[in-house]
Amino acid sequence: MTAFLHHNLPDSLILEIGFLKLHWYGLLIAIAILVCLFILSKLARFRQIALDQIFDLSFYLIIFGFIGARLWHILFYNLSYFINQPLAVFKVWQGGLAIHGAILAGLITVYLYAKKQKLSFWLLADLLAVVLPLGQAIGRWGNYFNQELYGKACSFSWCIPISGEAGYFHPVFLYESILSLILFISLLLVLRLGQLKVGMITVIYLGGYSLIRFFMEFLRLDIAGSWFWGLNWQQILSLAVMMLAVQLVLRLGLSKNR
Numbered sequence: 001m002t003a004f005l006h007h008n009l010p011d012s013l014i015l016e017i018g019f020l021k022l023h024w025y026g027l028l029i030a031i032a033i034l035v036c037l038f039i040l041s042k043l044a045r046f047r048q049i050a051l052d053q054i055f056d057l058s059f060y061l062i063i064f065g066f067i068g069a070r071l072w073h074i075l076f077y078n079l080s081y082f083i084n085q086p087l088a089v090f091k092v093w094q095g096g097l098a099i100h101g102a103i104l105a106g107l108i109t110v111y112l113y114a115k116k117q118k119l120s121f122w123l124l125a126d127l128l129a130v131v132l133p134l135g136q137a138i139g140r141w142g143n144y145f146n147q148e149l150y151g152k153a154c155s156f157s158w159c160i161p162i163s164g165e166a167g168y169f170h171p172v173f174l175y176e177s178i179l180s181l182i183l184f185i186s187l188l189l190v191l192r193l194g195q196l197k198v199g200m201i202t203v204i205y206l207g208g209y210s211l212i213r214f215f216m217e218f219l220r221l222d223i224a225g226s227w228f229w230g231l232n233w234q235q236i237l238s239l240a241v242m243m244l245a246v247q248l249v250l251r252l253g254l255s256k257n258r
Contacts, residue, residue: 002158005171009163010145012093023093024145032138033062036131043127043191049119057113057124064109065102072101076233095146099136100237103206106132122199129205130187136209137180140173149173151219170219179212197252207245210238 014022037058044054073096074082074089082089110128114121143149147162151170159168186208187201196204217235228236 005144005160005174006157006168007161009161010147012145012147021093025095025142026093028142028145029097029139032135035138036135039131039134040127043130047123047127049123049127053117053119054127057110060109060113061106061128064105066097068105069097069099069102072098072104095143095148099209100234103132120198122202126191126198126201129202130184130191132205133180133187133209134184137177137184140177140180143173144171149176149220151221169221172216172219175219176212176216179216180209183208183212200249200252203245203248203252207242207249210241210245214238214242 010024012023012025014024014027016022037055040054040058041051044051070089070092077096077098088094106128107125110124111121113119114124140149144160149172150160150162151172153159153167154170155168158171158174160171161167162169183205187205190196190204191201214235217232217238231239
């Protein structure tokens, strides 16, 4: 696989029929959603949550998570571009969905749904926290086909070419995809063991992904400038979330028996 990535430039378009175009980015996001829904339905049975409630919640999460991801990208990544090109807001097949916005919108959606249905917010959040990194692992490959999320120049055999650029670059999307997959497997095993307090899986996910994102930012070229001590704002946000996660673990404790 690394040899293929090293020697080939991807095409973001799968096929085109008239005015209809199918892009890898959209297809991979759709696959990620379907895979996550399938696993989520299995986990819901394990935790004795009605499937109709899971599917209802998932419907709202897809809508508001998508809106949150797009708004976050617009507001915090390239606002001036979207002000000058307002129609570009709708060109989501070109990329531009920020996971932080999806997570924030998702947490709000879960909280409101749980309150309305008189369900445990943390129980629902834990199930979603398990499957979310798997969705991220799949979705990151959309960045590959759009030639996004690449890092600094490098000479390793797994580094990738970028159209219009000389040399090879760190495949940050691949690093994050692999690490997200490891996070998914770890959280799934922890859930199956059933030894943690309700809510701790959500806390571990937030801390774990923030840790991944913090180190990946050192390689990225698409985040300009630094804010403090050479860190960009994404790293500062990741540090803040990690500190919050540690505080919650220390205050609430991991084990049910504590």
